Amino acid sequence: MTGSLRFVRILVLTSVYPPLGYSGHDERCRQTVGALVRQGHQMQVLTSNYRLPPMGVPGEKGVFREFRLYPNAFEDSKLGTSYAATYAHERVNAEALGYRMSRFEPDVVYVWNMRELSKSLLFRLQKKGVRIVYDLHMDWLLPESFNRDPWYRWWRANPSSRSKLYRGFMHCIGKARRALGMMPIGEAHELNLEGSYVASCWLRDQLTDAGMTQVESLPVIYPGTDVRILKPKERYVRRRRFMWAGRLTEAKGADIAVAAVGLLKQRGVYVSLDLFALGEPSERKAKRKRIETAGLIDQVTMRGIRPGELFEHYEFYDALLYTSRYGEAFSMTVLEAMLSKLPCLVANVGGNSEILEHAHDALMFEAGSAQALADRMLEFVNRQDMGAELAENSIERLQAERSIDTFCEKITPLLSEHS
Incomplete structure (x- = not known):
């Protein structure tokens, strides 16, 4: 670090954190923390107790798994409808943050992913004048996600007569002022995002269109990954073996990849596909059933994978299929695969x-179309070089521009500014 930059104390806030995280960006968060530590910064991570085993995570230092996430579905939860339950949930998170702030006394709070986490934490920090830097790589700031927060919903989107009466009573006796003083609420566009950055132009446009006008002036800093741990593919042998990785949700489009294998089978072209799938047991069972029903059990295999371990498998496949139906800021799986010199067939959406x-x-195809993907897969298996040229064309540029250390060099001035 040079010039006016200096080492600072940085507290990271994020919903989940490896090895208990569930996305490529969670692993990127871990890698970013490690790179900033190597630069000389003091780092702590405050995250949730998501899937935390009773004995904790062995050997973990500087990571505090104390937050509580709110559930994905509210049908079986009192959060957002019961004041007592919602208040208790919020208070646990508020006290965890307050304690960590007083103990660590960070120069800056680095907000990573607030999906399913109390948004009052952000307004509380902002109210106290704490400097915050946001890594904006997900859609949690969009109103449809942000306003699902139970504390927000109880105060501003709970139409029940009983809740309305109780809110009125609380305002009369001053209880509302005390509760909202400790755990304030607000709209997403009221957050101060100055000094933050966005992971892609696509996400910046999405947030701007949703009314987050201050995002329009933020810099775009594309993500990076730790190239030192990757195992570059060396041999391009025709195996007709493809891989897919992601969560078993409609948005990620595993069914598109499976359908494309079926379409190729109808043309007399046989390929294999391994699904490295994250999902609940019920989701995995349902996916296996659909594969059997499609008559593809001998061509499509379900594989388990833990976050941060996918790179160990890239060299054994011909190409990666990225089949998301809808845009996302940036796919870490695609970046990691390309940096491992694995050719990629990529849906033409997002960052x-x-x-x-x-x-x-890369070979691009129309998002959401199994037919378009099948055409690209056929084009790929007919290539004489089995994608070697695609891999070589990108590797030098990506290694220089998308390493985690290069990424941290770009964000360090934002984290260190005015500290």
């Missing part, structure tokens, strides 16, 4: 399109 060029460093 990936900003750094990829069709037929130069």
